[in-house]
Structures are given as structure tokens and as C-alpha cells.
Amino acid sequence: MEKKAGIQAFEKFKYINTVNALAGGDITKWSVILAMPYDRVLTKLLLNKTEAEYQRRYSELLNAQR
Amino acid sequence: MIEKTLKTTAGKIQVRIPTLLDELTLGQMMAMQEKHELDDLDAISILSGISKDELNSVKNFEDFLTFGDYVSSLANQIRYLYNNDNIPNKVTFILNGQKVAVNVIRNLSVEPAGAFLATRDIIADEINEHINLYGEEDWQEHFQPSLKACCQVLAQYFFCRVTNKNYDEYGAEAFGEEVKKLRVTEALPIARHFFTCYPNLLKQRIGFLPRLRLQWRKRQVSRRLKSSNTLIQ
Numbered sequence A: 001m002e003k004k005a006g007i008q009a010f011e012k013f014k015y016i017n018t019v020n021a022l023a024g025g026d027i028t029k030w031s032v033i034l035a036m037p038y039d040r041v042l043t044k045l046l047l048n049k050t051e052a053e054y055q056r057r058y059s060e061l062l063n064a065q066r
Numbered sequence B: 001m002i003e004k005t006l007k008t009t010a011g012k013i014q015v016r017i018p019t020l021l022d023e024l025t026l027g028q029m030m031a032m033q034e035k036h037e038l039d040d041l042d043a044i045s046i047l048s049g050i051s052k053d054e055l056n057s058v059k060n061f062e063d064f065l066t067f068g069d070y071v072s073s074l075a076n077q078i079r080y081l082y083n084n085d086n087i088p089n090k091v092t093f094i095l096n097g098q099k100v101a102v103n104v105i106r107n108l109s110v111e112p113a114g115a116f117l118a119t120r121d122i123i124a125d126e127i128n129e130h131i132n133l134y135g136e137e138d139w140q141e142h143f144q145p146s147l148k149a150c151c152q153v154l155a156q157y158f159f160c161r162v163t164n165k166n167y168d169e170y171g172a173e174a175f176g177e178e179v180k181k182l183r184v185t186e187a188l189p190i191a192r193h194f195f196t197c198y199p200n201l202l203k204q205r206i207g208f209l210p211r212l213r214l215q216w217r218k219r220q221v222s223r224r225l226k227s228s229n230t231l232i233q
Helices: A007-013 A016-022 A027-034 A038-065 B026-034 B040-048 B052-056 B061-079 B113-134 B147-163 B169-174 B184-197 B208-226
Strands: B002-007 B012-017 B090-095 B098-103
Touching: A007 A016, A016 A027, A016 A038, A016 B113, A027 B113, A038 B113, B002 B061, B012 B040, B012 B052, B012 B061, B026 B040, B026 B147, B026 B184, B040 B052, B040 B061, B090 B147, B090 B184, B098 B147, B113 B147, B113 B169, B113 B184, B147 B169, B147 B184
Parallel strands: none
Antiparallel strands: B002 B012, B090 B098
């Protein structure tokens, strides 16, 4: 689905995609994130991923109950 | 180093070139690698820092023969340069006339996050370019990163450590000019380390067997990482 919608167009922005997502789209926060220790950034990325997976499963369960 | 004074149509010039790999800077090696159809005079020009026009004004071209022998000898030594994995304990930069020594062997992590992410992209691009040119099969066997990519990786690794400044992507990129002044024999093993331990750029130097195990896992991990920047959207 994401591919069909053209997610590959973001590839050219490389790691800025990660930084922008972590900054919540706020450009003024990019430099703060770039200067953080990488393990903190990695932890946040893993947390986001876990949250997204949980939300997806939760939605699936809710839909199955209806 | 070998130094000779040569007669030119306008007077004299002093030509001084390195004779050992240890005297060669990364910048000189990069200039030679980037030059298409490099001849002896190009090499002497890059190694001495004297323009080719000025070298062309030398009256007796046989004066260059001595340098030619050293250039050939250097070319032979360069062939084995990528096999050298002796990471130096310390590396010294000269910034604004001040010596800045940085411990390397005890801290081979690419930090902070900006440097890590940029380095990961530089290495991934270099590997992808190699795979596009030569195919994916056994790419690790014959992969040699370009000196330009090595310089970019080292600029990211050293920028905050040497300047004590907060990470800034433009500053880190510009720091490549300082990295070019490093001796190629100290710069390349450090860069090679990062290409070897990719994608884990926080990892300390590892021995042969763990590295071999890493190679087995590498292909799968690198496939996942290639699309990780878009996956988090």
C-alpha cells in the first residue's frame, strides 16, 4: 500500500526522514536530534516501532470484535 | 621524501615528493584516484603540490626520471594499502595552528546521532553503487570503498571529537578538508573499520571470528536498513 502511494519518493531525503519524523516535523528541532547520542535516538525509534505494531494489533482485535 | 632543484625556462623550482606511503596524505591519494588516465607528470604534480604548467616549464624532462621511479614504487605500495588494518592509537590534527590529538582505538563509535545517520547513508550508498556495478554475489569479497567515501566517513567520525563543537551536518562535511591532511596509512584503516562493522557503527573493534559471523548476517541486515529511512514514515 505504502509503495503504491509512492513512499519511495522519500528515499532521496535519506536520514533526514528519520530526523524529521523524530522532530515531529518541526525543523527547528532537527539540530537537537542530530546532536543526541545515537543510542537514545535508537531507543526512541524502537519505541515508535513497538507502539505502531501495538496500535495495529489493537485495531485488528477491535475490528475482529465488531 | 625526495627533493630536487630543477631548471625551468623562467629560473628554478624545488620539487619535493613523498617516497614512502607513510608520507602520503589522504588528500593526495584522493586527487590521484580521481584523476583519469594519470601519468607520471600528473602524479608528480599532485605529490609535490606544483602545478602541471609549472612542471612543463622544466628545461630537461629527464630530470623527472628519478621522480618517476619513486612514483612507480609508491604505486606498488598503494596496491597493498587496503590490506592494512592497523588502526592507530591516536590521530593528531592541526587546527588553527594548535595540535589536537584524538584517541582512536579506544573509541571507535560514530557519535552523535547526526554523524551516525550520515555515516550509515554514506556507507550504504557506496555498497549499493558497488552492487549496481558488479552485482550482489559475493560483493564483500571484492568491495573496496572509494577514498572519497572514506574521507566523508572519517569527517563524520572526527568532526565533534576534534573540534569539540556540537554536531552540524555542514560543519562535518567541511571537516573533510582537515581529514584530507591525515596520512593515508592512518586514515584508511580507521575508515576500513567502519565499512567492515557496518551497519553497527557503535561497535568496538572486533576479532576475526565475530567479524566472520557478522558477514553472514550482514546481507539480511543491510537489506532491512536500505529501506529503514522510509519505513518510519
